[in-house]
Amino acid sequence: MTVTPDTLSLIGNTPLVRLAGPSADTGCEILAKCEFANPGASVKDRAALFIVNDAEEKGLIGPGGTIVEGTAGNTGIGLALVANAKGYKTIIVMPETQSREKMDTLRALGAELVLVPAAPYSNPGHFVHTSRRIAEETENALWANQFDNIANRKAHIMGTAEEIWAQTGGKVDGFTCAVGTGGTFAGVGLGLKAKRDDIVIALSDPDGAALYSYYACGELKAEGSSVAEGIGQGRITANLEGAPVDAQFRISDAEGLVQVHRLLEEEGLCLGLSSGINVAGAIELARQMGPGKTIVTILCDTGFRYLSTLYNAQWLESKGLVVPASLRSN
Numbered sequence: 047m048t049v050t051p052d053t054l055s056l057i058g059n060t061p062l063v064r065l066a067g068p069s070a071d072t073g074c075e076i077l078a079k080c081e082f083a084n085p086g087a088s089v090k091d092r093a094a095l096f097i098v099n100d101a102e103e104k105g106l107i108g109p110g111g112t113i114v115e116g117t118a119g120n121t122g123i124g125l126a127l128v129a130n131a132k133g134y135k136t137i138i139v140m141p142e143t144q145s146r147e148k149m150d151t152l153r154a155l156g157a158e159l160v161l162v163p164a165a166p167y168s169n170p171g172h173f174v175h176t177s178r179r180i181a182e183e184t185e186n187a188l189w190a191n192q193f194d195n196i197a198n199r200k201a202h203i204m205g206t207a208e209e210i211w212a213q214t215g216g217k218v219d220g221f222t223c224a225v226g227t228g229g230t231f232a233g234v235g236l237g238l239k240a241k242r243d244d245i246v247i248a249l250s251d252p253d254g255a256a257l258y259s260y261y262a263c264g265e266l267k268a269e270g271s272s273v274a275e276g277i278g279q280g281r282i283t284a285n286l287e288g289a290p291v292d293a294q295f296r297i298s299d300a301e302g303l304v305q306v307h308r309l310l311e312e313e314g315l316c317l318g319l320s321s322g323i324n325v326a327g328a329i330e331l332a333r334q335m336g337p338g339k340t341i342v343t344i345l346c347d348t349g350f351r352y353l354s355t356l357y358n359a360q361w362l363e364s365k366g367l368v369v370p371a372s373l374r375s376n
């Protein structure tokens with residue numbers, strides 16, 4: 047038994063769990079990093095801590111400073127908890143379409159929340175551009191800039207990828223996940239390729255994102271749409287530049303949701319939709335690689351963040367998504 051010296055040391059070193067159902071389906075070992083076990087309950091705590099530590103080392107933020115960021119919510123939660131532990135303030139800009147639970151969590155953490163209408167990246171009102179402007183207008187402020195600040199992917203090169211390598215004893219054949227900023231995908235991909243070049247790195251892209259077509263045929267082209275929060279990218283961010291991509295899949299919300307509800311019913315794990323899309327992608331990669339392989343993916347955040355959406359029958363119906371039996375009865 048050991049004592050963790052401080053709360054920020056709780057970030058990272060997450061468990062790697064074997065998923066029984068997906069493993070049985072494919073004859074592969076489907077293993078998943080439990081990123082919901084981070085103190086902010088998502089994979090984004092890792093990037094938040096690395097970005098703030100990196101900025102401190104470079105003298106970009108000092109005592110009494112304010113961290114400003116545009117986010118779908120999870121990076122904001124990670125930054126707010128890191129800021130509280132280090133004595134900074136946070137201003138978080140978020141599209142108003144994101145889950146109420148994320149907004150409530152940010153307010154509870156003491157962040158100043160700025161909600162903006164969902165808009166394309168080309169629109170100056172987009173949450174990323176709004177956050178940059180607020181940072182420029184705020185004294186002693188750091189713009190975390192998670193999409194193009196590669197301290198984000200370093201968290202996964204030095205953390206997540208090293209952990210996966212150690213936890214599998216180097217026995218890993220494939221890795222897949224979806225992209226928000228690309229920090230997780232590119233960071234784990236680069237980290238694992240540096241260990242062994244034949245590990246297959248596959249992108250699991252949701253509908254409405256442009257990366258599947260980019261990696262398949264060199265053209266950034268989006269088709270369809272997705273209700274998954276935190277993923278779905280339309281450009282090559284700095285974090286994505288040079289990412290190794292051996293294969294790419296398009297995963298629909300319906301396919302991801304099947305895995306989300308199944309992981310809850312069969313394995314007792316309550317997760318967000320990006321986790322379901324990742325598991326659906328891992329099953330696809332396992333089918334392509336054949337039985338006996340070890341495939342790793344990411345369980346990005348807790349489903350308690352989506353009780354009013356993914357785990358709510360009325361909401362699912364309003365989006366034309368299948369309501370599982372467990373939600374129909376109550």
Ligand code: PMP
Pocket residue numbers: 088089090118120121224225226227228229230231275276277318320321346347
């Ligand atoms: N899933 C969820 C729920 C997220 O909030 C994010 C971060 N935006 C991701 C996946 C993707 O992570 P990354 O930014 O590292 O691509």
